[in-house]
Amino acid sequence: xxxxxxxxxxxxxxxxxxxxxxxxxxxxxxxxxxxxxxxxxxxxxxxxxxxxxxxxxxxxxxxxxxxxxxxxxxxxxxxxxxxxxxxxxxxxxxxxxxxxxxxxxxxxxxxxxxxxxxxxxxxxxxxxxxxxxxxxxxxxxxxxxxxxxxxxxxxxxxxxxxxxxxxxxxxxxxxxxxxxxxxxxxxxxxxxxxxxxxxxxxxxxxxxxxxxxxxxxxxxxxxxxxxxxxxxxxxxxxxxxxxxxxxxxxxxxxxxxxxxxxxxxxxxxxxxxxxxxxxxxxxxxxxxxxxxxxxxxxxxxxxxxxxxxxxxxxxxxxxxxxxxxxxxxxxxxxxxxxxxxxxxxxxxxxxxxxxxxxxxxxxxxxxxxxxxxxxxxxxxxxxxxxxxxxxxxxxxxxxxxxxxxxxxxxxxxxxxxxxxxxxxxxxxxxxxxxxxxxxxxxxxxxxxxxxxxxxxxxxxxxxxxxxxxxxxxxxxxxxxxxxxxxxxxxxxxxxxxxxxxxxxxxxxxxxxxxxxxxxxxxxxxxxxxxxxxxxxxxxxxxxxxxxxxxxxxxxxxxxxxxxxxxxxxxxxxxxxxxxxxxxxxxxxxxxxxxxxxxxxxxxxxxxxxxxxxxxxxxxx
Numbered sequence: 320x321x322x323x324x325x326x327x328x329x330x331x332x333x334x335x336x337x338x339x340x341x342x343x344x345x346x347x348x349x350x351x352x353x354x355x356x357x358x359x360x361x362x363x364x365x366x367x368x369x370x371x372x373x374x375x376x377x378x379x380x381x382x383x384x385x386x387x388x389x390x391x392x393x394x395x396x397x398x399x400x401x402x403x404x405x406x407x408x409x410x411x412x413x414x415x416x417x418x419x420x421x422x423x424x425x426x427x428x429x430x431x432x433x434x435x436x437x438x439x440x441x442x443x444x445x446x447x448x449x450x451x452x453x454x455x456x457x458x459x460x461x462x463x464x465x466x467x468x469x470x471x472x473x474x475x476x477x478x479x480x481x482x483x484x485x486x487x488x489x490x491x492x493x494x495x496x497x498x499x500x501x502x503x504x505x506x507x508x509x510x511x512x513x514x515x516x517x518x519x520x521x522x523x524x525x526x527x528x529x530x531x532x533x534x535x536x537x538x539x540x541x542x543x544x545x546x547x548x549x550x551x552x553x554x555x556x557x558x559x560x561x562x563x564x565x566x567x568x569x570x571x572x573x574x575x576x577x578x579x580x581x582x583x584x585x586x587x588x589x590x591x592x593x594x595x596x597x598x599x600x601x602x603x604x605x606x607x608x609x610x611x612x613x614x615x616x617x618x619x620x621x622x623x624x625x626x627x628x629x630x631x632x633x634x635x636x637x638x639x640x641x642x643x644x645x646x647x648x649x650x651x652x653x654x655x656x657x658x659x660x661x662x663x664x665x666x667x668x669x670x671x672x673x674x675x676x677x678x679x680x681x682x683x684x685x686x687x688x689x690x691x692x693x694x695x696x697x698x699x700x701x702x703x704x705x706x707x708x709x710x711x712x713x714x715x716x717x718x719x720x721x722x723x724x725x726x727x728x729x730x731x732x733x734x735x736x737x738x739x740x741x742x743x744x745x746x747x748x749x750x751x752x753x754x755x756x757x758x759x760x761x762x763x764x765x766x767x768x769x770x771x772x773x774x775x776x777x778x779x780x781x782x783x784x785x786x787x788x789x790x791x792x793x794x795x796x797x798x799x800x801x802x803x804x805x806x807x808x809x810x811x812x813x814x815x816x817x818x819x820x821x822x823x824x825x826x827x828x829x830x831x832x833x834x835x836x837x838x839x840x841x842x843x844x845x846x847x848x849x850x851x852x853x854x855x856x857x858x859x860x861x862x863x864x865x866x867x868x869x870x871x872x873x874x875x876x877x878x879x880x881x882x883x884x885x886x887x888x889x890x891x892x893x894x895x896x897x898x899x900x901x902x903x904x905x906x907x908x909x910x911x912x913x914x915x916x917x918x919x920x921x922x923x924x925x926x927x928x929x930x931x932x933x934x935x936x937x938x939x
Contacts, residue, residue, distance in 0.1 A: 320402045320443065320881050321913040322362070329393030330364070330413075331357040331385040344907065344914045344934040346924050353939050355917040356457070359888045360385055363455060365398035367447040368420070369413050382413065399425070402441055402881060407431075409441075443880040445873075453873035454883050456866065456890045492797065499793045506779075506786050514776040517769050524766045528759065537752040544745035551738040558731040561724045568721045572714065575693065580718045587711045590689050594704050597682035603675050620661035627655040819871035820845075825909055826863050828901035834864065859893050863902065866890070884913035891916075891923065900926055907932045 325338040333354050338347075349355050360381065371382035387394050395412040405426040412419040422433045422441075431437055445453070577583050687697035693710045694703060816835055824832045833845035843850040844864070856864070870885075877883065885906070891899050903926055906914060916923055927934045 320400060320441075320883050322884055322915070323399040323401055323406065325358065325361065325365075326397040326399070327358075327361055328395050329387035329390060330361045330396055332388050333357055333361070334387065334389055334393070338937065338939070340913065340915065340937070341935040342913060344916065344927065344932065345937060346927070346934055347915060347917045347937045347939060348921070348924065349917075349919060349939040351919050353919070355919070355939065356888055357385065358939070359455070359457065359886060359917055361396060362398065362886065363447075363450070364413065365396065365409050365411055366442060367450065368411065368418075371415060395419075400441070407441065443877045443883050445876060445883065449872075449876055450883075453869050453876065455886045455888075456869060457888045495793050495797050499790060499797075502786050502790050502793070506783055506790075510776050510780045510783065514773060514780070517773045517776065521766060521769050521773065524762055524769065528762055528766070532755060535752070535756065537749060537756065540745050540748045540752060544742050544749065547738050547741045547745060551735055551742065554731050554735050554738065558728055558735065561728050561731065565721055565724045565728065568717050568724070571717060572721075575714055577714055577718075580715055583711055583714045583718065587708065590686070590707060591704075593682050593685050593689075597679065597686055597699065600675055600679040600682060617661070620657075620659070623657040623661055624655065627652070815871055815875060818874055819867050822867040822870055822905075822909075823864060825905040826867050826902050827860070828897070828905075831860075831864075834867070859895060859898055862890075862893050863898060866902070882912050884915055885910060886915045886917075888917040889919060891918070892920075896922070896926070899923070900930065903927060903932065904930060 321342060322340045324340070325336070327333045327336040327338075329335075331354065338358065347355060347358065364381075364385070369382050369385070372380040392414070394414050395410070397408055397410045399406060399408045401407075405424055408423045408425055410419070410421040410423070420433045422431045422437060423429070424431055442450070572578065577586065683699060686699045686703075690699065690703050690707060691697040694706050696703065820833045823834050831844055835843045835845060835850060843852055844856065845851075873882075873885075891902065894902065899922065903923065907927075924934070924936055
């Protein structure tokens with residue numbers, strides 16, 4: 320594989336830049352802060368994408384550091400590369416709100432689905448962790464991080480004896496362990512004891528269920544309550560009818576201005592007394608003497624007065640006319656006194672007649688009002704009085720009927736209260752029955768569960784022997800897989816040590832010819848007398864050793880695939896001239912693929928030119 324061109328629309332400080340690469344060694348020169356690391360990171364982003372972090376980590380993550388300085392809406396670009404004889408163009412948008420990935424096969428002229436299989440093919444099977452720890456070497460970062468250990472261990476564990484990834488020992492081992500865990504969960508060592516306990520619980524529940532407490536009497540109580548409710552409704556209707564009848568009777572009494580029998584009797588007595596008075600006064604007023612007597616006395620008084628006047632006139636004229644034995648003046652006085660007495664008697668008789676007529680008028684008016692109210696006719700007669708008495712008897716019978724209705728209403732109220740109490744009693748009994756039935760259902764459900772568990776335990780007891788045999792088979796398989804994995808790991812470790820030793824010899828110009836790498840990728844230099852840890856060598860030598868380790872790991876991980884370009888981003892700053900010359904000559908001779916060297920110094924280009932090593936210089 321080789322990179323052909325970068326098209327940067329917006330990435331960090333770079334905008335609308337296009338950079339082309341050639342075969343072999345490409346030296347990308349630029350002063351500090353010219354954007355070399357930005358281009359290096361852009362290549363990584365185009366291959367693997369850039370995911371923004373969350374929370375506090377997002378403040379200084381890779382995504383935030385390389386957001387475009389200008390026009391943040393152009394956080395995107397493209398990478399053209401050649402792989403397997405085809406030219407591909409990878410286009411990515413890094414925007415949080417518009418993440419896009421397109422892969423175009425320019426050779427065939429069509430867009431491909433950027434699925435995992437296609438990307439694994441283009442990336443030669445490298446993950447981002449493996450990429451960062453092998454072929455992509457940043458400034459002062461030749462050493463691998465802890466993630467590379469996991470990558471290599473996983474790769475080693477998943478290789479078979481042919482050196483490919485056909486057998487996934489890790490996944491197979493995990494699967495067997497999960498199966499063993501499932502089988503162990505199915506084996507119940509205490510199955511027999513649990514089964515006995517369940518049988519005891521089943522017998523106890525069956526005994527409880529057979530108790531009279533759980534006898535179903537719900538229908539009987541519901542029927543009794545329904546009968547009581549129907550009878551209550553019937554009695555309530557009867558009571559309502561009686562209440563309406565009583566209300567009409569009270570309304571009739573109220574219209575007659577009566578409240579009870581006592582008020583009727585008192586009213587009848589008063590009316591009878593008025594009628595008697597009426598008859599007496601009427602009879603008195605109808606006597607002729609009472610009408611004649613006032614006139615008689617008045618005429619007599621007038622006669623006496625006339626006689627007195629005549630006697631007086633006679634005395635004055637000297638005719639000497641008088642009553643016997645009296646003088647004319649005396650006769651005049653006597654006759655005048657008699658006229659006064661007769662006048663008074665006439666007045667008293669007239670006043671007495673007037674008073675009797677007034678009493679008659681009042682009695683008549685009272686009787687007329689009474690008869691008009693109760694009989695509808697104001698005529699006064701003995702027949703009217705008899706009709707009135709009959710009407711009063713009707714009111715008495717009405718009062719008696721109302722008393723009877725009140726008694727019946729009270730009896731019905733007591734009966735309704737008793738029926739309602741019966742309903743309440745039935746309702747409480749129904750609620751108890753429902754609760755008992757609910758408890759019974761729960762107990763039956765629990766009994767069913769117990770029986771199901773007992774059946775399952777019986778099956779479990781029968782299966783325990785078979786499961787034990789399967790567990791033994793799984794244990795044997797795990798033991799075999801472990802042995803196979805160990806064998807592969809050992810052989811792969813020897814291969815990694817040999818490859819790294821060959822590379823360190825070329826990188827150091829033969830100063831060191833052998834090195835050892837443990838399972839945690841800790842490197843040691845082999846000398847004729849001992850293994851030398853890296854902390855006992857110079858920083859330049861340490862950088863060379865880690866470079867050999869990275870390249871050895873990259874070679875092994877890409878074995879059988881088209882190798883990706885090597886990228887060095889100011890990776891040789893700690894190298895002196897001799898070390899730099901050795902590593903450049905070795906890279907030119909040993910690495911047949913594309914190499915990108917980012918640098919802020921002229922000495923890499925000068926060293927390549929001095930040693931007549933072909934290269935392409937790109938200035939940014």
